Amino acid sequence: QQPVQSPQAVILREGEDAVINCSSSKALYSVHWYRQKHGEAPVFLMILLKGGEQKGHEKISASFNEKKQQSSLYLTASQLSYSGTYFCGTGAGLTGTASKLTFGTGTRLQVTL
Amino acid sequence: DGGITQSPKYLFRKEGQNVTLSCEQNLNHDAMYWYRQDPGQGLRLIYYSQIVNDFQKGDIAEGYSVSREKKESFPLTVTSAQKNPTAFYLCASSPLDSNTGELFFGEGSRLTVL
Numbered sequence: 001q002q003p004v005q006s007p008q009a010v011i012l013r014e015g016e017d018a019v020i021n022c023s024s025s026k027a028l029y030s031v032h033w034y035r036q037k038h039g040e041a042p043v044f045l046m047i048l049l050k051g052g053e054q055k056g057h058e059k060i061s062a063s064f065n066e067k068k069q070q071s072s073l074y075l076t077a078s079q080l081s082y083s084g085t086y087f088c089g090t091g092a093g094l095t096g097t098a099s100k101l102t103f104g105t106g107t108r109l110q111v112t113l
Numbered sequence: 114d115g116g117i118t119q120s121p122k123y124l125f126r127k128e129g130q131n132v133t134l135s136c137e138q139n140l141n142h143d144a145m146y147w148y149r150q151d152p153g154q155g156l157r158l159i160y161y162s163q164i165v166n167d168f169q170k171g172d173i174a175e176g177y178s179v180s181r182e183k184k185e186s187f188p189l190t191v192t193s194a195q196k197n198p199t200a201f202y203l204c205a206s207s208p209l210d211s212n213t214g215e216l217f218f219g220e221g222s223r224l225t226v227l
Contacts, residue, residue, distance in 0.1 A: 032215075034216075044215040
């Protein structure tokens with residue numbers, strides 16, 4: 001069953017913050033985040049493992065709450081380059097887990113001037 | 114530069130025809146994957162392969178076939194049995210011993226059935 005992402009779409013002004021949520025009905029071991037710009041390949045942002053460790057990538061960070069079976073992606077002081085569709089992928093393991101990933105439906109983020 | 118190359122980028126097909134999408138990688142990755150992307154549905158796994166001459170069905174394998182004769186290549190055939198083949202297809206690869214589980218994607222092939 002696909003994880004549910006919210007919101008489905010969001011429009012921000014440059015410099016504003018955003019939070020994208022990813023919730024699963026199944027117990028999770030890992031959560032993967034990707035960004036896909038229009039017409040381009042998805043690009044890996046980060047992976048979070050069971051244990052609730054928060055990760056960071058420039059001004060983009062994420063948390064993983066295994067009890068709630070959800071992850072949140074935080075975009076701080078958004079830039080125009082952050083525009084794109086963000087996908088979470090939830091997994092049952094780590095090594096070779098791409099075959100076990102189930103991707104959410106995506107959140108479209110648009111940053112404007 | 115290392116990466117994944119998919120071709121063709123755009124493809125039109127008549128109903129009843131088989132079509133093959135190419136995926137080549139020079140990253141020396143063991144694992145390769147095919148995903149289908151439809152509007153509002155995210156990425157769904159079609160097939161994956163972790164070693165040459167072996168592959169496994171994903172969540173939506175019906176109407177598709179693959180081969181893995183070389184480590185670098187993982188072509189996908191969309192057969193006439195696929196009921197709704199119009200979609201965006203993404204190929205990806207990953208090293209099996211990765212501690213990040215990162216997928217490396219190609220730029221995709223958009224198939225339209227006329």
